[in-house]
Amino acid sequence: xxxxxxxxxxxxxxxxxxxxxxxxxxxxxxxxxxxxxxxxxxxxxxxxxxxxxxxxxxxxxxxxxxxxxxxxxxxxxxxxxxxxxxxxxxxxxxxxxxxxxxxxxxxxxxxxxxxxxxxxxxxxxxxxxxxxxxxxxxxxxxxxxxxxxxxxxxxxxxxxxxxxxxxxxxxxxxxxxxxxxxxxxxxxxxxxxxxxxxxxxxxxxxxxxxxxxxxxxxxxxxxxxxxxxxxxxxxxxxxxxxxxxxxx
Amino acid sequence: xxxxxxxxxxxxxxxxxxxxxxxxxxxxxxxxxxxxxxxxxxxxxxxxxxxxxxxxxxxxxxxxxxxxxxxxxxxxxxxxxxxxxxxxxxxxxxxxxxxxxxxxxxxxxxxxxxxxxxxxxxxxxxxxxxxxxxxxxxxxxxxxxxxxxxxxxxxxxxxxxxxxxxxxxxxxxxxxxxxxxxxxxxxxxxxxxxxxxxxxxxxxxxxxxxxxxxxxxxxxxxxxxxxxxxxxxxxxxxxxxxxxxxxxxxxxxxxxxxxxxxxxxxxxxxxxxxxxxxxxxxxxxxxxxxxxxxxxxxxxxxxxxxxxxxxxxxxxxxxxxxxxxxxxxxxxxxxxxxxxxxxxxxxxxxxxxxx
Ligand code: SF4
Ligand code: SF4
Numbered sequence: 215x216x217x218x219x220x221x222x223x224x225x226x227x228x229x230x231x232x233x234x235x236x237x238x239x240x241x242x243x244x245x246x247x248x249x250x251x252x253x254x255x256x257x258x259x260x261x262x263x264x265x266x267x268x269x270x271x272x273x274x275x276x277x278x279x280x281x282x283x284x285x286x287x288x289x290x291x292x293x294x295x296x297x298x299x300x301x302x303x304x305x306x307x308x309x310x311x312x313x314x315x316x317x318x319x320x321x322x323x324x325x326x327x328x329x330x331x332x333x334x335x336x337x338x339x340x341x342x343x344x345x346x347x348x349x350x351x352x353x354x355x356x357x358x359x360x361x362x363x364x365x366x367x368x369x370x371x372x373x374x375x376x377x378x379x380x381x382x383x384x385x386x387x388x389x390x391x392x393x394x395x396x397x398x399x400x401x402x403x404x405x406x407x408x409x410x411x412x413x414x415x416x417x418x419x420x421x422x423x424x425x426x427x428x429x430x431x432x433x434x435x436x437x438x439x440x441x442x443x444x445x446x447x448x449x450x451x452x453x454x455x456x457x458x459x460x461x462x
Numbered sequence: 463x464x465x466x467x468x469x470x471x472x473x474x475x476x477x478x479x480x481x482x483x484x485x486x487x488x489x490x491x492x493x494x495x496x497x498x499x500x501x502x503x504x505x506x507x508x509x510x511x512x513x514x515x516x517x518x519x520x521x522x523x524x525x526x527x528x529x530x531x532x533x534x535x536x537x538x539x540x541x542x543x544x545x546x547x548x549x550x551x552x553x554x555x556x557x558x559x560x561x562x563x564x565x566x567x568x569x570x571x572x573x574x575x576x577x578x579x580x581x582x583x584x585x586x587x588x589x590x591x592x593x594x595x596x597x598x599x600x601x602x603x604x605x606x607x608x609x610x611x612x613x614x615x616x617x618x619x620x621x622x623x624x625x626x627x628x629x630x631x632x633x634x635x636x637x638x639x640x641x642x643x644x645x646x647x648x649x650x651x652x653x654x655x656x657x658x659x660x661x662x663x664x665x666x667x668x669x670x671x672x673x674x675x676x677x678x679x680x681x682x683x684x685x686x687x688x689x690x691x692x693x694x695x696x697x698x699x700x701x702x703x704x705x706x707x708x709x710x711x712x713x714x715x716x717x718x719x720x721x722x723x724x725x726x727x728x729x730x731x732x733x734x735x736x737x738x739x740x741x742x743x744x745x746x747x748x749x750x751x752x753x754x755x756x757x758x759x760x761x762x763x764x765x766x767x768x769x770x771x772x773x774x775x776x777x778x779x780x781x782x783x784x785x786x787x788x789x790x791x792x793x794x795x796x797x798x799x800x801x802x803x804x805x806x807x808x809x810x811x812x813x814x815x816x817x
Contacts, residue, residue, distance in 0.1 A: 243734040361732050374750045381718035382532035384523055389801045391496040398711035398801050426711045433709055433802045
């Protein structure tokens with residue numbers, strides 16, 4: 215029996231779902247190995263008997279909350295895909311603003327028709343089995359997870375910094391060009407695509423851990439002497455949600 | 463003593479000749495307007511000898527990637543009814559590496575020894591056998607912060623097929639003094655008929671050049687080369703490791719740019735059919751958090767301080783003891799790569815003051 219797969223979207227651009235369709239060379243093999251039973255971006259039929267559900271998007275409305283609870287109930291394995299689903303993503307920028315002001319800004323007079331909440335990663339609402347972070351997620355990493363699930367072997371995200379992939383790609387470090395890249399504190403898995411094309415890493419795959427973050431605080435203050443607010447603003451682009459209710 | 467003299471024009475002609483049959487890698491200059499200085503060099507494949515810049519200061523990455531690539535496939539396998547069958551994969555191709563400074567020549571010797579220690583590493587050695595190495599001497603410290611002279615790596619007597627010594631000064635070197643390191647190197651360079659016999663004046667010029675070179679290197683470390691391993695042994699329990707590692711990101715940049723770091727990780731990749739796959743190897747680094755993580759979940763060096771100490775012990779003591787080559791050649795790529803500006807020179811000198 216092929217595993218039954220679903221792909222869902224909450225508050226997001228649905229770019230991560232699209233990234234699956236962009237696996238043009240592997241799509242046929244993928245469809246040979248799994249059965250897609252529910253995918254708004256790719257088909258009209260729907261089924262709710264699901265082995266593995268992939269969800270992109272943040273939980274940002276009461277309706278998102280209801281939906282993700284339903285996904286959890288229908289999927290044996292639930293996977294968060296993309297920065298929004300894993301971290302809250304850019305949606306969390308609103309968490310630091312007044313709700314009334316951003317609602318009116320976006321929806322004007324119809325604001326009351328669109329109830330909203332703070333944006334959160336889906337793990338803040340339901341249990342998540344795997345996370346594939348990134349904006350968008352890396353579809354090679356998606357394939358790797360699918361293969362691990364099919365083969366029944368453990369899957370783990372790279373537990374090292376973007377700098378590792380940046381060095382393997384032979385890039386000139388952006389610190390040599392005066393940019394405060396977030397690569398040293400960010401989880402790898404993107405092949406350092408931003409530094410490779412000359413833009414600093416913006417940590418869309420989330421932070422590595424407390425040790426690296428503590429080092430960053432010291433280095434920004436003592437070595438690079440940059441305004442802490444500026445670095446925090448960069449970190450907040452995808453990571454303003456902190457789980458403990460704090461607003462970094 | 464020089465074996466020969468060759469003009470720049472003849473030399474480039476010999477390189478172009480190589481290009482007819484093999485890949486040629488050498489220092490290529492890239493403008494980087496927002497960096498200081500606004501230029502960097504990288505070892506890259508070239509399609510004409512004119513693209514080489516043999517007067518380069520230093521290459522950001524060492525040439526090790528052409529012997530130990532960041533990622534490579536070791537073998538391909540597929541499932542059979544009674545198990546699996548496997549087929550080795552090698553991408554080794556004839557390659558000439560033109561323009562390697564003494565520090566990187568020493569590092570290549572270390573790699574050669576590491577990958578023939580306890581038996582040959584076939585993938586490495588297959589590339590090595592097909593590699594022609596042409597060194598080019600540097601006349602002065604290539605950039606501030608290097609400590610190659612402290613590590614006795616600013617002069618190289620082995621590790622090359624041909625060694626070139628630029629005679630004369632400035633960017634427009636017209637003649638090179640030549641030393642041969644292998645019959646293969648000699649055969650290649652002499653084949654064009656462009657090599658000349660060195661005159662007494664050439665020998666004098668080469669000696670004077672060498673003296674100027676030696677005089678231009680100061681000393682950076684307060685510990686003499688031969689005392690470094692013992693000094694490090696006494697420093698094992700120093701508090702400096704902890705104090706310095708507070709700033710370490712554990713990003714591994716220092717490892718990956720290091721010309722003598724040779725650690726790797728091996729993993730299998732499967733196709734979607736689960737019937738075919740390949741075994742791959744990738745660069746690893748001892749500064750990475752999970753480097754010493756083993757089955758069962760124990761991590762032998764879970765703290766950044768323990769990893770930092772491990773790296774410097776490897777560089778100054780253990781790799782030398784293990785391979786007989788140099789664990790560190792003083793190129794200072796690690797120091798330049800570190801976005802926390804952790805300096806190996808500072809660490810060595812602080813430790814020396816303490817013990
Ligand atoms: S550019 Fe960024 S990711 Fe790349 S090595 Fe430098 S700090 Fe790390
Ligand atoms: S480059 Fe610097 S910050 Fe990164 S692991 Fe090495 S010492 Fe630590």
